[in-house]
Amino acid sequence: MSYDAGMKRVVGTLLGTWVGTLALGCTAVLSACAPRPQRPSSTQSPAPTGHAAPALVTSNVARADYAGSAACAGCHTDETESLMKSPMHNMTRDIHGAAVRAPFAGETFRYKSDSVQLTKDGGDHFCTLDSKTQGERIYRITRVIGGRYREDYAGVQVDAARTNAVVVGKGDERIMPMSYVFAEKGYRYKGYSVMTPERPGMRPGAVWSRTCIFCHNTVPYLDTALGALTTSRAPYQGEVVDGLLPESRRAHLWVPDHRALKTALDAEMKVLGAQPLVDQPADGLAAQAIRAIRKRFDAGKLVEIGIGCESCHLGSKEHVQHYETKPSFAPRGAIAVETTGEPEVARASAINHACARCHQVLFTGYPFTWEGGRRADSLPGGSHISSGEARDFLLGACQTRLSCARCHDPHAADGDAQRAKLEGLPGNKLCIGCHTQYATAEALRAHSHHDPSGKGAVCMDCHMPKKNMSLDMKLSRYHRIGSPNDPARVEHDRPLECAICHADKSVGELADAMEKWWGKKIDRSALRLLYGDPTSNVLMATLARGKPHEQAVALYALGEGKVVKAAPLVAAQLTHPYPILRYFARDALEKLIGDSPIDLNSDNDLITRAAATWLARARMRPISTTTTAATPSAEDED
DSSP: OOOOHHHHHHHHHHHOSOGGGTTTTOOSOOOSSOOOSSOOTTOOOOOOTTOOOOOBOSOOSSGGGOOOGGGTTTTSHHHHHHHHHSTTGGGEEESTTOOOOSOOSSOEEEETTEEEEEEEETTEEEEEEEETTTEEEEEEEEEEEOOSSEEEEEEEEEOTTOOOOBOSGGGOOEEOSEEEETTTTEEEEGGGGSSOOOOSSOOOOSBGGGTTTTTTSBOOHHHHHGGGGSSSOOSSSOOOSGGGSOGGGOOOEEOSOHHHHHHHHHHHHHHHTOOOOOOOOHHHHHHHHHHHHHHHOOGGGOSBSSOOHHHHHOOOHHHHHOTTSBOOSSOOSSSEEOOOSOHHHHHHHHHHHHHHTTTTOOOSOOOBOGGGOBGGGTOOOOOSBTTOHHHHHHHSSSTTTOOGGGTOOTTOSOHHHHHHTTSSGGGHHHHHTTOGGGOSHHHHHHHHSSOTTSGGGOHHHHHSOEEEEOTTSSEEEOOSOOOTTOHHHHHHSSSOGGGGTOTTOBHHHHHHHHHHHHOOOOOHHHHHHHHSSTTSBHHHHHHHHSOHHHHHHHHHHHHHTTOGGGHHHHHGGGGOSSHHHHHHHHHHHHHHHOOOOOOTTSOHHHHHHHHHHHHHHTTOOOOOOOOOOOOOOOOSOO
16 A cells, blocks of 8 residues: 555654555564563564665663653654644643643532632642542642643642642642533533543542553553563553454564563662562563552653653654664564564554554443443453544454554644544545545445435445544544444444434334345344334434443434434433433433533432423423443543
8 A cells, every 4th residue: 555645744754765664573562462482483574675674773662762752853843843732742731831721710610519619829720629528628730631622630639728738648649530621611520521430429539640641641661561461450551452452463472581671670660769670480570560660650750741752653762863773663672572464564553553552441440342342251342432543443444554643643733634634525535545446436326325425425434433432522433444234233232323324214224224235134133132123213222222332322413413302312311320421411402402401510300300391491201211321330530
């Protein structure tokens, strides 16, 4: 596959003049499999005729291998300057000098019987939590987290006089329990942006350095990969993703030199102020290191605050010192991975796995996946919410030929602008680059059974449907590329994906059309188990019978489709046990029957009474419904 000039700009400057030779010594990144004692025989693909493989850095995972983004700016000025302005880099900011969108002007956010007041005093920002069960506590904000759709905060508890004296936790920075949501210009309980169950009141969240720090900052990759070397739980969110992929799609982590691993980990222990490790096999070394990292890794141990160049390109000090030595997206040195396949495949896989270091959403306790899976069963189902895109993409049909960077410029200050260029029919050129049989309007009409100049012929709308919950309370694309008539989707998921656009259709109508158009038989007994009566509206049946992530799709699509008769069923979700769905329900109702009078932070009985009043204005009656949602014991972390 040839890659356009935009892609060459994204990765070419750090990969040499021929971008197709990214990682002739690399592959798709790590596996949860145990390290292999000897290098596999197929560790390097031959260079294409006429091209010499570039020399790659020999080590890029240990702390000593990192140079910092400032070292990249001299040669890669445009990319570095753009990245420094991007939401991705600014995922974490020190509060001092950071642009803060929330007012912190004395406003109070109330959740049930608890409240938090946000104030400024000189250059300091404070949150005063007043909890019915835990009393009053004051936190000085130290960090701002996020910034594309909302801001989150971390802070340390201080004394009542706000002298900045830390009074508990030895200075532990705790996640504050509220987010500032830009679209609403107001606050929300922080946990209610993901699938966490209802909370009885407000309390500070987990310790920042033990939850958010690895995915939102630049750290030595060796520290984040240790979970793949041992049966111990991965230390932070940024765990190695391959253990949750099908066996056929995993790469294999191995240790080329045990002494090098021990040396690198001992050097890291010294930085952390921990004792040298007791020499053991790799899994024992990793388990020891994980314990030290969990206890001692904090902001002072970061390579760089925020996402820097080496979060993706890994340690590049050798490249900085010797430009002809190229970085590698895949780990090398104290840990390494096998490589197989032709260079183009290795290149795409390495980039996709680099994105999946963070974009994997594996840290909440929500049990369900797409394709009818459950996390506890280790089924490779896709995630239901934003930030799982890279792992989902690795599960799909195009992951060996297409890289994330074809649609997402990781250096861009405004990534939305690039993605917008691919929305609608212009995005088809990306797919037709490989699937040339659909290049003509006639072929596209025959394949899609829709007008080739209309929305129904947009490749991504069918093969990457918008059915994942996004951070702006809309739906984003599901990145596991497949077909709307894949049996796993049709017979195990709700809703039938055609209903996302065709909100007025029944189960039987859509099933009949899908069978007629594409010739795949659908198990009607499976559909009856999912939806009940085949004459039911697909989305309303999904809302009544579906799992929570399926219900979210139905709520959004019913609102967009203006299915007014669904309003009472939608209103019944305003007290859903997963509060994030309450926001989808409120937004859908506003599209169906007008502006909302409801405060979703109030007690459930008040929400129910307000919903009845709201429906009455539209001359409708409320209904009661029992959700099928299972409520796991999810962590209060996102």
